[in-house]
Amino acid sequence: MISPQRVDATLLAALRISAGLAGVLLLIIFFFMAAESWAGLRDIGPLRFVLDASWHPEPAAANGSFRITAMVAATLAATAGAVVLATPLAIGAALFLRFYAPPGLAGPFKRIVELLAGVPSVVYGFWGLVVLVPLLATLGGPGQSLLAGILILTLMILPTITLLAHAALVSVPPAYLQAAAALGMSRWTTIRSVALPAARGGLFTGIVLGTGRAAGETMAVLMVCGNIVQLPDSLLAPVRTLTANIALEMAYALGDHRAALFVSGLVLMLLVTGLVLAVARLDASSGRFRHG
């Protein structure tokens, strides 16, 4: 018979191995992304991603041209547009949920936001393609456009920011609000000068995570943006984002072309990792409101 101590030691070892695996996974992913990118960075060189004439990739670096700036611009424009549109709407919706909604409405409204958060990106993309794009086409242009991407991404990150902003508002200590009431502040003055400043850490977290989600989103933008590699000259022009480019070309990419796609994936990964780490630092510095 095995002693209980031996069983416990084996159990702990097994638990440490599974936790270790889960922890190391990120490093494995980084390693494989870097290894696949390496040939591209060596053969093409970082400069050609900016200085080449266009994006016409070939399996051999010498034959192709690899400028990704138009796609980087498209990703930045779509992300920025979505964040600018979604942030005020989301904070307004979170304030509604926390301070304005009548008791009977708060529950159903929160459920709606949660349902919106759970809709798969491919379904957002599909709805955008069959409903939004034809509507935008009446404004001129093909309909599949930067604007379509911005609107769909707005819808997608809106619930994320709303739920995180609401959580932050809920965790503002009630004593702060009571003190504001004792000072005779009106509802809006309380929100503007007490609740929002106290919750700002959580609000920023929501906005930053929403930004990361928008920048990394693939399916929805792939379906509504039109996927033409060009610098957008208007909101109604079709564009191709970095993520859409990977999804479109990965199936047949070989050699340095494939490596170039991994480079763009690595760039996205580093970008989002930076955002997450920034949030972690922010959270640590505003942690005192967490358990208020």
Added chain:
Amino acid sequence: MDDWLPASGRTRGRTAAADRTAAGAAWMCAVIVTLAFGWIAADLLWHGLSRLTPGFLFEMPQLSGRAGGLASIIVSTLAILAICLAAAVPIGLGAAILLAEYSRSDRRLGRFVRRSLDVLAGVPSIVFGLFGNAFFCVYLGMGFSLLAGGLTLACMVLPLLIRSLEQGLREVPDDWRNAAAALGMSKAATLRSILLPAALPGLVVGLVLGMGRALAETAALLFTSGYVMRMPGSVMDSGRALSIHIFDLSMNVPGGTGNAYGAAVVLLLMLLTVNLLALAIARRWQLTQPGPL
């Protein structure tokens, strides 16, 4: 928490005007969000519900999916999901137990795992797709297969799964651990006969949330499990998940929109079932609801 809200007391002049404007703006935001939701839901249900017949679910797709049903698609989807859970649950449960129950003795490992999972949770799904293609399909030689797709998804759902499993374990009151220790029970016996059974509802909620994330995913499967519409014969065959089917029908198949609506409604109903299940379990056992995201 003492739920206390600022009163909409009597104010006059500019303060009152600002108060009314702010209230109007907040209501406006809520109305816009609700209208957007209503528009999406109504459009999908209006066009999609009429497609939901038994034949649609159990017939093979024909003419690139324009006609026929979803039989092979649903089989592939469930196979990918099963592989994903089979790989992610043992590792996830092990990691969650370590994080929840050994947080004192394994503090440094715990901090490393937590930090790493936080970053992993933010990695875009297309990057998981690239990694899955490089690692599972090419390096491990699995090719485009259900196995490669399921394992890629397993990597992707791990952060959410571990966080919610850990939450489930933390629901068990500390008194029970102390009582077990006072009785001289070993850690393994405590886990097996007390903690895991007591945490079961919470663990199931975590599992269900992970399933939802896996079902919704598309980009990570594009070049790991692939596009093939045939009925898969083994886990080494390529198979097309429901989400990929929606994408392909709407983008690459002229005249596929009708069946894409049907497939979208099927996917949404699956997700809704999964979420209501989690909600019902959480309500029944009065668990702390998992936070946003």
